[in-house]
Amino acid sequence: MGQGTRDTGHIQSLHTEMLLDEYHENLPIFKKMETVVMNRLRACLEEKKIYVAGLESRIKTEKSLSGKLELKGQKYSTLEDITDILGVRIITFYSDEVDLISALVEKLFDIDWDNSVDKRKMLETDRFGYLSLHYVCRIPASMCTDPAMPQLNQLRFELQMRSTLQHVWANMYHDLGYKTEVEIPVEYQRSMSRLAGLLELVDEQFIQIRKEITDYRRHVQSMVANGNFDEVPLNADTFRGYLNLKPFKRLADKIAAINQAEIYEDNLMPYCHILLLMGMRTIGDLVRMYNDCNEGAYQLALIQLAGTGLDIVASSVVMQNLCIVFVLKKGFGEAGLVRLFDLLYGTSEYNEQRAKRVFEQAQKINLIGCL
Amino acid sequence: MEVNINKENGKTLVKLDGRIDTTNAERFQNDICPLMEGDDLDIDIDCSGMTYTSSQGLRAFLMLQKKLMARGGKLVMRNMQPMVKEVFDITGFSNIITIL
Numbered sequence: 224m225g226q227g228t229r230d231t232g233h234i235q236s237l238h239t240e241m242l243l244d245e246y247h248e249n250l251p252i253f254k255k256m257e258t259v260v261m262n263r264l265r266a267c268l269e270e271k272k273i274y275v276a277g278l279e280s281r282i283k284t285e286k287s288l289s290g291k292l293e294l295k296g297q298k299y300s301t302l303e304d305i306t307d308i309l310g311v312r313i314i315t316f317y318s319d320e321v322d323l324i325s326a327l328v329e330k331l332f333d334i335d336w337d338n339s340v341d342k343r344k345m346l347e348t349d350r351f352g353y354l355s356l357h358y359v360c361r362i363p364a365s366m367c368t369d370p371a372m373p374q375l376n377q378l379r380f381e382l383q384m385r386s387t388l389q390h391v392w393a394n395m396y397h398d399l400g401y402k403t404e405v406e407i408p409v410e411y412q413r414s415m416s417r418l419a420g421l422l423e424l425v426d427e428q429f430i431q432i433r434k435e436i437t438d439y440r441r442h443v444q445s446m447v448a449n450g451n452f453d454e455v456p457l458n459a460d461t462f463r464g465y466l467n468l469k470p471f472k473r474l475a476d477k478i479a480a481i482n483q484a485e486i487y488e489d490n491l492m493p494y495c496h497i498l499l500l501m502g503m504r505t506i507g508d509l510v511r512m513y514n515d516c517n518e519g520a521y522q523l524a525l526i527q528l529a530g531t532g533l534d535i536v537a538s539s540v541v542m543q544n545l546c547i548v549f550v551l552k553k554g555f556g557e558a559g560l561v562r563l564f565d566l567l568y569g570t571s572e573y574n575e576q577r578a579k580r581v582f583e584q585a586q587k588i589n590l591i592g593c594l
Numbered sequence: 595m596e597v598n599i600n601k602e603n604g605k606t607l608v609k610l611d612g613r614i615d616t617t618n619a620e621r622f623q624n625d626i627c628p629l630m631e632g633d634d635l636d637i638d639i640d641c642s643g644m645t646y647t648s649s650q651g652l653r654a655f656l657m658l659q660k661k662l663m664a665r666g667g668k669l670v671m672r673n674m675q676p677m678v679k680e681v682f683d684i685t686g687f688s689n690i691i692t693i694l
């Protein structure tokens with residue numbers, strides 16, 4: 224090895240040491256930046272009610288930074304030139320949400336456009352591979368300042384945005400030990416590209432399915448709202464839409480009035496499954512059940528609650544009593560009630576005792592087998 | 595009403611004995627207050643010794659459940675006597691709280 228090569232190596236080593244010293248000095252600032260960025264992103268996503276599959280961050284370790292400097296240390300004069308010491312990643316459910324998230328990020332942070340890159344647009348139309356949007360950002364002074372840490376608004380961080388499936392592909396790629404596409408052996412490049420293409424198709428299919436489901440929900444909501452109940456199949460979407468019309472409010476109020484009780488609005492959705500098992504196929508079937516059973520449901524509540532002084536009831540007591548009365552009017556008797564309670568609360572010996580008690584109460588108010 | 599709180603394998607075990615009624619509901623609420631604000635996420639209440647609960651008791655259980663769920667936790671009540679279980683049934687609270 225010649226004197227010149229030894230000198231160059233020595234200078235490089237000194238340069239790396241200098242950058243690593245700078246890294247250690249600035250570590251508390253990067254930690255503060257990480258907290259500020261993550262808290263702001265979390266708050267913003269929550270405020271806008273945007274649900275993401277993942278929000279993660281990491282500060283580059285000394286080992287990882289050393290490796291990077293070893294490979295391309297001469298590229299960086301100071302630590303400020305390295306933009307990914309703090310890295311943040313937002314993983315969306317759908318690929319089309321990446322643009323929505325990026326618009327949000329642009330409003331929150333100062334973007335260094337010269338160093339930001341949309342990898343989605345870098346691939347030729349006939350190539351498949353890494354798809355992700357990378358922004359290099361700074362924390363604006365309007366978001367957070369600290370006189371003791373002026374670098375808080377000077378140092379940059381990298382924010383990556385990609386869909387879950389894009390993330391899966393990138394993770395698998397990384398797990399194989401490759402950082403860039405050119406490093407992978409040629410014979411495997413085609414396999415990885417093929418998988419990237421497949422996942423891109425799956426991403427598009429998910430977006431299409433989401434659109435169709437949204438259209439379907441709008442359609443059935445309008446059918447429910449228009450009162451075409453017999454044409455509306457009973458399922459979770461239509462049941463939810465029907466509940467929005469508050470069809471059981473009158474009965475709930477009537478039951479609450481027994482003890483001047485407060486009504487706690489709980490979730491009635493678990494009853495959708497029960498109604499389907501009881502043979503209901505349309506919202507029209509549910510309307511008929513209500514019309515046939517609501518007086519019995521009230522009478523049952525009256526015999527159970529009157530005189531107890533219990534002044535709080537869950538709104539689901541309406542559905543519970545309607546189902547009980549329906550089962551009894553259909554002639555399924557005590558055994559039918561046990562089955563109903565097993566479905567609602569899980570099997571237990573207590574359900575038999577309860578069925579017996581409710582059956583006796585129902586006999587007193589002539590509810591049995593008259594539908 | 596006696597409230598005994600113990601921790602076992604990261605789970606908070608609560609044992610209730612006696613009646614919750616108008617005379618002691620406020621004290622009961624105070625007794626379980628630490629469970630609502632502590633680090634406990636999984637709370638298991640043994641109700642084998644509980645002989646009655648009034649509406650105030652139901653409200654306290656509901657509040658506890660809501661606080662736990664907001665933090666990703668869970669409330670389970672077990673070994674309820676039939677007379678107490680009936681209170682939960684006829685008010686619809688069996689639909690809200692997990693009773694084993």
